[in-house]
Amino acid sequence: MSKDYQIIVIGGGSGGLTVAAGAASFGAKVALIERKSSLGGDCLHYGCMPSKALIHGAEEIHQVATYESLSSKAYDSYFSKTMARVSEAVKDVQHHDSKDRFLDMGVDIYESEARFVDSHRIQVGNEIISGKRIVIATGSSPFIPPIDGLDSVDFLTNESVFSLTERPEKLAVIGGGVIGIELSQALSRLGVEVTVLEGAPSILASEDEEITSIAEELLNEELTILTNAKVKQVEEADGKTVLTYEQNGNEQRLEVDQILVATGRKANIDRLNLSAAGVYVTDGKIDVDSTMQTSQPHIYAVGDCNGSMPFTHVAGMEGKIVVSNAVFGLKRKASYKKVPWVVYSSPEIYHLGMTEKEARDQYGDDLLVFKTKLADNDRFMAERNTAGLVKVMTKGNGKIVGAHAIGPGAGEWMQEVGTVQALNKKFQAISNIIHPYPARNNIVSQTSDLYWREKLFDSKLNDAIRWYVKKFR
Numbered sequence: 001m002s003k004d005y006q007i008i009v010i011g012g013g014s015g016g017l018t019v020a021a022g023a024a025s026f027g028a029k030v031a032l033i034e035r036k037s038s039l040g041g042d043c044l045h046y047g048c049m050p051s052k053a054l055i056h057g058a059e060e061i062h063q064v065a066t067y068e069s070l071s072s073k074a075y076d077s078y079f080s081k082t083m084a085r086v087s088e089a090v091k092d093v094q095h096h097d098s099k100d101r102f103l104d105m106g107v108d109i110y111e112s113e114a115r116f117v118d119s120h121r122i123q124v125g126n127e128i129i130s131g132k133r134i135v136i137a138t139g140s141s142p143f144i145p146p147i148d149g150l151d152s153v154d155f156l157t158n159e160s161v162f163s164l165t166e167r168p169e170k171l172a173v174i175g176g177g178v179i180g181i182e183l184s185q186a187l188s189r190l191g192v193e194v195t196v197l198e199g200a201p202s203i204l205a206s207e208d209e210e211i212t213s214i215a216e217e218l219l220n221e222e223l224t225i226l227t228n229a230k231v232k233q234v235e236e237a238d239g240k241t242v243l244t245y246e247q248n249g250n251e252q253r254l255e256v257d258q259i260l261v262a263t264g265r266k267a268n269i270d271r272l273n274l275s276a277a278g279v280y281v282t283d284g285k286i287d288v289d290s291t292m293q294t295s296q297p298h299i300y301a302v303g304d305c306n307g308s309m310p311f312t313h314v315a316g317m318e319g320k321i322v323v324s325n326a327v328f329g330l331k332r333k334a335s336y337k338k339v340p341w342v343v344y345s346s347p348e349i350y351h352l353g354m355t356e357k358e359a360r361d362q363y364g365d366d367l368l369v370f371k372t373k374l375a376d377n378d379r380f381m382a383e384r385n386t387a388g389l390v391k392v393m394t395k396g397n398g399k400i401v402g403a404h405a406i407g408p409g410a411g412e413w414m415q416e417v418g419t420v421q422a423l424n425k426k427f428q429a430i431s432n433i434i435h436p437y438p439a440r441n442n443i444v445s446q447t448s449d450l451y452w453r454e455k456l457f458d459s460k461l462n463d464a465i466r467w468y469v470k471k472f473r
C-alpha cells in the first residue's frame with residue numbers, strides 16, 4: 001500500500017523548501033524527498049552562502065593588504081582561517097533549513113533518491129509514495145565540458161572548492177561567468193595566483209557591455225584574465241596540472257597547482273525517470289509553462305531544473321507561485337521581466353532588465369539612457385572609490401526598461417530602481433524621494449534628476465518655465 005500525499009516535493013533546496021513550507025503552512029499533507037543528508041541545496045552548501053562568506057573574508061584580507069604587504073606564510077594562515085569561517089557560516093545558516101524545522105511543520109521527510117514509477121507514484125528507497133500533485137525541484141550541478149584529459153585529473157568545482165583547507169599557489173579557473181569571477185577574485189585576495197580562461201570574447205557575457213568592460217579593467221588589476229581562450233587539453237605532469245589552450249589561433253600552455261571548472265550548470269533530472277511520468281524535457285531542462293506546470297498538469301517544476309533563471313530568488317518566486325497553483329488550484333503566472341540579480345564581485349554588479357544593446361534593439365529612438373559615474377558622486381569621492389557607473393534606461397515616458405551598475409554595495413542601493421519598477425512607478429519618481437545625504441543611493445536619485453533635465457532641455461515645458469520666470473521676475 002502506498003502512502004498518499006496532497007503534495008510531494010522532490011528536492012530540498014531553495015525552491016523545494018519554499019513549496020514544502022508554504023503548502024504545509026496551509027495544512028496540506030506534504031512529503032519532501034531529499035537524497036542528501038541535509039536540506040538547503042546548492043545555495044546553502046555550495047553556492048550563495050559559502051561564496052558570500054568567502055568573499056567577505058577575502059575582502060577583509062584585501063583591506064589589510066592595501067596597508068601592508070603580506071608574506072606567503074600570512075596568506076597561508078588567513079586562507080585556512082577564512083575557509084574555517086566559511087564552514088562555520090554554512091553551519092549557522094543551516095539552522096534555517098534544518099530537518100527538525102520541517103518535521104515540526106508536519107512535513108514527512110524521505111532521505112532518498114526519488115524515481116517516478118508513473119505520473120503519480122514515486123519510488124523512495126524500498127517504498128512507493130503517491131502524490132495528488134508533485135513538484136520537481138531538483139536543482140542543477142556543475143556542467144563539466146568535454147575537455148580532453150579533464151576527467152583524468154583532480155579538479156575543483158563550486159561543490160568542492162569550499163572544502164579547501166590549504167592555499168593553492170596557482171589556480172586556473174575555466175569559465176569567466178558569475179561563478180568563475182566571484183570565486184577567482186576572492187581566492188586571489190587570499191593569496192592564490194589566479195588565471196581565468198574564458199572561451200568567449202569577454203567575461204560576464206550576460207551583463208551590459210559597458211559595465212563588463214569597467215569590471216574587466218578593475219579585475220585585471222587582481223587577476224590574469226584570458227579571453228577568447230579555449231581550453232583544449234588538461235594533463236598531469238610532475239605533480240602539476242598543465243592546461244593547453246588556444247587563444248587567437250595560438251596554442252599556449254599554463255602550469256598550475258589546481259583547476260576550478262565553472263563552465264555553467266546542468267539540470268539534475270537524469271535519474272528521475274521522467275519518461276515514466278510523461279514529463280517532457282527540452283535541451284536537458286524540464287518544460288514548464290508560466291504557471292510552472294509541466295506537460296503533466298498535476299506535476300510542476302521550479303528552480304534550476306526548469307532552466308528559467310538559475311537564481312535562488314527566482315526558485316523562491318516560482319515556489320510561491322506553485323503553492324498558490326498546486327494547493328489552491330489558482331493559475332498564477334511567473335514573470336521574469338522584473339528579476340534583478342547581482343554579481344558579488346568587488347565592486348558589485350547590479351543587473352535589472354535589458355542591457356543597453358537589447359533595449360536599443362527593442363526601443364530604438366524612444367530609449368533614454370541616464371548615466372552617472374561614481375566619480376561624480378560625493379560619497380564615492382569621499383571613500384576614494386570612484387571607479388564605477390550607474391546606468392538606467394527608460395522609455396520616453398520614464399518607464400524603466402533596464403538598470404545596471406558597478407560600484408561598492410551596488411547590489412543593495414541599486415535595488416531602489418528595482419523596487420520603483422516593481423511598483424509600476426516611473427524612474428523620475430525617485431527624484432521626489434528624499435534620500436539621506438550622503439547615503440550611497442544618492443547616486444540613484446542624482447541619476448533620476450537627469451530625467452527632468454533631459455525633459456527640460458528638449459520640451460515645451462522648458463519654454464513654459466522660461467515664460468513663467470520672465471513674467472514674475
Ligand SMILES: NC(=O)c1ccc[n+]([C@@H]2O[C@H](COP(=O)([O-])OP(=O)(O)OC[C@H]3O[C@@H](n4cnc5c(N)ncnc54)[C@H](O)[C@@H]3O)[C@@H](O)[C@H]2O)c1
Pocket residue numbers: 145147174175176177178179180182197198199200203204205229230231262263264265310311341342343344
Ligand atoms: N551572484 C549570483 O547571482 C550567482 C552566483 C553564482 C552563480 N549564479 C548562477 O549560476 C549559473 C552558473 O554560473 P557559471 O559561472 O558556472 O556559468 P555561466 O554560464 O555564467 O559561465 C560559464 C562561462 O564559461 C565559459 N566556458 C564554457 N566552456 C569553456 C571552456 N571550455 N573554456 C573556457 N571557457 C568556457 C562560457 O563561455 C561562460 O562564460 C549562472 O547562470 C549564474 O546566473 C549566480
